[in-house]
Amino acid sequence: MQLNPHYRDLKQSYLFSTIAKKVNAYSAAHPQADLIRLGIGDVTLPLVPAVIDALHAAVEEQAHQQTFHGYGDEQGYGFLRDAIATYYKTRNVSLDPSEIFISDGAKSDLGNILDLFSQDNTVLIPDPVYPVYVDTNVMAGRRILFLDANESNGFLPLPDPSVSADLIYLCSPNNPTGAVYSRDDLQKWVDYANDQQAVLLFDAAYECFITDDSLPHSIYELDGAERCAIEFCSFSKMAGFTGTRCGWTVVPHTLQNGVLHQMWLRRQTTKFNGVPYIVQKGAAACFTNEGMRQIRETLAYYQQNAQVLSKTLDALGIWYTGGTNSPYVWMKCPHGMDSWAFFDFLLAQAQVVGTPGAGFGQNGNDFFRLTAFGDCNQTREACIRLQNLI
Ligand SMILES: *Cc1c(COP(=O)(O)O)cnc(C)c1O
Numbered sequence: 001m002q003l004n005p006h007y008r009d010l011k012q013s014y015l016f017s018t019i020a021k022k023v024n025a026y027s028a029a030h031p032q033a034d035l036i037r038l039g040i041g042d043v044t045l046p047l048v049p050a051v052i053d054a055l056h057a058a059v060e061e062q063a064h065q066q067t068f069h070g071y072g073d074e075q076g077y078g079f080l081r082d083a084i085a086t087y088y089k090t091r092n093v094s095l096d097p098s099e100i101f102i103s104d105g106a107k108s109d110l111g112n113i114l115d116l117f118s119q120d121n122t123v124l125i126p127d128p129v130y131p132v133y134v135d136t137n138v139m140a141g142r143r144i145l146f147l148d149a150n151e152s153n154g155f156l157p158l159p160d161p162s163v164s165a166d167l168i169y170l171c172s173p174n175n176p177t178g179a180v181y182s183r184d185d186l187q188k189w190v191d192y193a194n195d196q197q198a199v200l201l202f203d204a205a206y207e208c209f210i211t212d213d214s215l216p217h218s219i220y221e222l223d224g225a226e227r228c229a230i231e232f233c234s235f236s237k238m239a240g241f242t243g244t245r246c247g248w249t250v251v252p253h254t255l256q257n258g259v260l261h262q263m264w265l266r267r268q269t270t271k272f273n274g275v276p277y278i279v280q281k282g283a284a285a286c287f288t289n290e291g292m293r294q295i296r297e298t299l300a301y302y303q304q305n306a307q308v309l310s311k312t313l314d315a316l317g318i319w320y321t322g323g324t325n326s327p328y329v330w331m332k333c334p335h336g337m338d339s340w341a342f343f344d345f346l347l348a349q350a351q352v353v354g355t356p357g358a359g360f361g362q363n364g365n366d367f368f369r370l371t372a373f374g375d376c377n378q379t380r381e382a383c384i385r386l387q388n389l390i
Pocket of ligand 1 (some may be wrong): 236
């Protein structure tokens with residue numbers, strides 16, 4: 001028996017455990033402290049009524065022989081794939097429902113997709129980054145090149161034609177930075193990927209937070225993306241499905257002459273047995289008129305929080321990305337503090353908890369992530385404390 005040696009190359013992730021340890025220690029020493037948590041990357045509002053009704057109805061169907069559902073297609077039910085294809089049409093993206101694969105969330109698929117690619121590929125990953133892209137490739141022993149996202153490029157790095165890569169990860173709107181690629185800049189990435197004959201792995205988990213009509217929601221809004229890109233999306237942030245679990249992955253027939261579509265279908269039908277019927281019914285309800293209206297209300301609540309956060313930073317003259325078109329605000333730490341020093345300072349002086357940028361990569365060392373997923377009154381209160389403190 002030999003272990004996968006690459007697991008030893010994984011860096012221990014101390015980020016959230018260290019945060020928890022520091023917060024617990026502070027709470028123990030100051031039991032009366034009124035802590036405000038703006039560090040979580042999870043949603044807090046419940047599923048909308050249209051989704052809940054659909055879930056209940058589907059549970060009832062499972063109770064009767066005539067309407068019971070056993071195994072479904074591994075790729076997902078037609079009703080959900082059709083609804084997602086229709087959703088893309090509102091962005092002038094034309095997908096065949098067969099190109100859409102339903103999953104239990106974007107994170108699993110972001111890891112699983114690597115089954116299709118040789119270990120010898122070189123992977124290009126921005127820094128700072130959602131840690132899943134890095135760790136899944138480290139586990140497979142792939143060579144990783146990091147791409148500098150920083151203040152000077154607004155945390156939206158562009159391709160460097162002198163660098164060659166086989167797999168490229170992009171996330172827009174970005175976690176952790178909240179930065180969103182413009183149409184022109186994203187087109188440069190698509191052109192680069194096609195030139196390199198690379199595959200672009202595009203994470204669109206936050207597309208629903210985009211309010212500026214000029215910004216692309218999907219990679220397939222760009223010319224030639226259907227020849228180079230796989231898109232991952234999720235109901236998690238869009239509709240509060242973080243605990244209910246549903247997402248989708250688009251693998252176009254036109255990508256690498258259909259080879260990747262065939263391989264992904266084969267992979268999924270072999271290793272995956274589908275998302276629960278009940279959950280898929282709940283997910284499909286998001287795309288009804290009523291469901292969409294309700295979801296937009298929930299998103300507006302978070303967007304309002306994001307606006308409150310960014311207005312506060314504007315008033316303080318602090319440099320940041322995100323805030324609009326994203327639930328994240330990525331701020332430069334004030335007074336020359338690094339991200340852990342600012343974490344300690346904010347916790348001790350304002351009882352506000354955020355996420356140190358260092359947890360997302362080296363280029364996050366001087367930055368700090370605040371999230372808009374909290375309670376609106378608490379977010380306002382946190383902003384008042386921040387203003388008094390800095
Ligand atoms: C939250 C998030 C997802 C969604 O993950 P799920 O597994 O669908 O819950 C995907 N990508 C990024 C960058 C995220 O932050």
